[in-house]
Amino acid sequence: MARQSDRDRPVRVVTAAGGAPMRRVPIALARRFLQVCAAVAAETLQPEDLGPLHFAVLAHASEEPGLDQVALASRIGIDRNSISLLLDHLERRGLVVRDVDETDRRARRISLTRAGAALHERLRPAMRAGQRAILTALPAAEREKFLDHLVLIVSAHAAYAKPGAARRKRRTARKE
Amino acid sequence: MARQSDRDRPVRVVTAAGGAPMRRVPIALARRFLQVCAAVAAETLQPEDLGPLHFAVLAHASEEPGLDQVALASRIGIDRNSISLLLDHLERRGLVVRDVDETDRRARRISLTRAGAALHERLRPAMRAGQRAILTALPAAEREKFLDHLVLIVSAHAAYAKPGAARRKRRTARKE
């Protein structure tokens, strides 16, 4: 329980760019990191009126066409209600199709339409560039390792890395 | 434009724990990472009916008592409306006080009450343990570097790491 070297680092840090001090802890950094990533993605996606999750659906459907909605949702890390809504939006815009799975008529197999595939291909370079730009803040040799670290953390805590885990309980008593 | 070594890594990856494949790109990982962190923090904060941002206010007010609301907001990475709401909640619970700054009567200097400081001290060990637990997925020697990397990225993209940057434009035309 003695203080170890990796505990001695200060929690507070002053950002280089004259920003305000921030707490050097995962929860705070994770939030800021997502802000950065979301803002960068938005530069590409906003003009198309898509959110990052819409693009995620296009990417997954492109790579694994024919997934059902639950499988797609679990890859993205959202629940089946949310994927349904996301798909409504994309389907209305003619970017994806839902085909009834004939071997299990409850399931819908998702794939991109021609327009969906075209849009995905059109946005991909800019998305890729944006994601790379985020990492340029790191020394070149560290960038891949950083992604590996994120994968490690998310994988190790898979039970937490899923929708709802951080949900606060309902305060108001349920109806009965 | 030739493929470089650090581009050759596959975007897709299969999580160790039999989870679904996920995209190995910052935007997707950032979201999952925040899910993990938020879920871990929630274990400690939920019983107190606090969110992670409430705790962030307690932590900052503890370390830098007397900040005004705008300064506090910028440290946390939210805007002045949100900090106002957060403080309403904490003030109603008797955890913080807003004192009028006599040298600038527009400003409110925020500090913890005795109860606020006590709550912060009580929660701190569990929060600290949770944050450390998240990082145990990484080799011990990499943990501090990982945090440094996050700080680097957030600092470098400070212009993006702030509220609103990822906001989608209003679709519906404004009233006039």
Added chain:
DNA sequence: TATTGTTATACTCTATAACTATA
């Protein structure tokens, strides 16, 4: 006029719950 803070409103994300159809 500019800034601090407040209040009202609203949008995104993403949950919980209840429901339908199918297995």
Added chain:
DNA sequence: TATAGTTATAGAGTATAACAATA
């Protein structure tokens, strides 16, 4: 009974806008 998907509702997070007080 269990699962895939839908729909309705809700709540957390966090924005925009308009305002009041003060500088």
